Amino acid sequence: MTRHAQSERLQLCDELDRLGPDQPTLCEGWDTRDLAAHLVIREGRPDLAVGAVLPFLAGRLERERRRMALGDYAALVARVRQGAPAWNPMSHPRVDELTNLVEYFVHLEDVRRAQLHWEPRDLAPALQGKLWSALKRSSRLMFRKSATGIVLIGEGQGRHAAKLPDEHGAVVLRGTPAELVLYAYGRKDVARVELEGDADDIAALQQAELGIS
Known part of the structure; x- marks a missing residue:
């Protein structure tokens, strides 16, 4: 293993x-x-x-x-x-x-990523797959405080509906599983993720407290 x-x-x-x-x-x-x-x-x-x-x-x-x-x-x-x-x-x-x-x-x-001049690592597909599986298991918890619906699209992995809409519509998050994990765990400022959806919905998601806390 x-x-x-x-x-x-x-x-x-x-x-x-x-x-x-x-x-x-x-x-x-x-x-x-x-x-x-x-x-x-x-x-x-x-x-x-x-x-x-x-x-x-x-x-x-x-x-x-x-x-x-x-x-x-x-x-x-x-x-x-x-x-x-x-x-x-x-x-x-x-x-x-x-x-x-x-x-x-x-x-x-x-x-x-707290240091200067960082770049994302080139992670092996197997590790990306493990991170995708872990994210799917935890996504409901990680995004529970989001007022928007959440659809995750993991590069090379498919899509996952993480949360149904609440006060707003749904936002689609695209990126590698690694970057999506970082976003879901509250590292929004450094996660290289693309957000798609209504501007108000995206703003609401960006303001939401994500992660375990």
């Missing part, structure tokens, strides 16, 4: 090592050390990670993430590179591929 999630993880770690701890990312308020700390907590500290979904624990999560981010940066990146601990189901290759592919793809682009 080709482990795309593992490949994205390792490329992200290479970028984190190359750039150092204080470079910007597309994650608001986070530099590279903050992102590395987030990933370590996500896989290795479920007692803290639940703060992302339980508001009363959010303060504890943020305090620990900041403390961890101020520690040894090289060691932090090394922990991300090692992957999830053996007790975590995400350490299993199939679970890793299912739960971490989009996570590490998006965060790799969060780092790359």
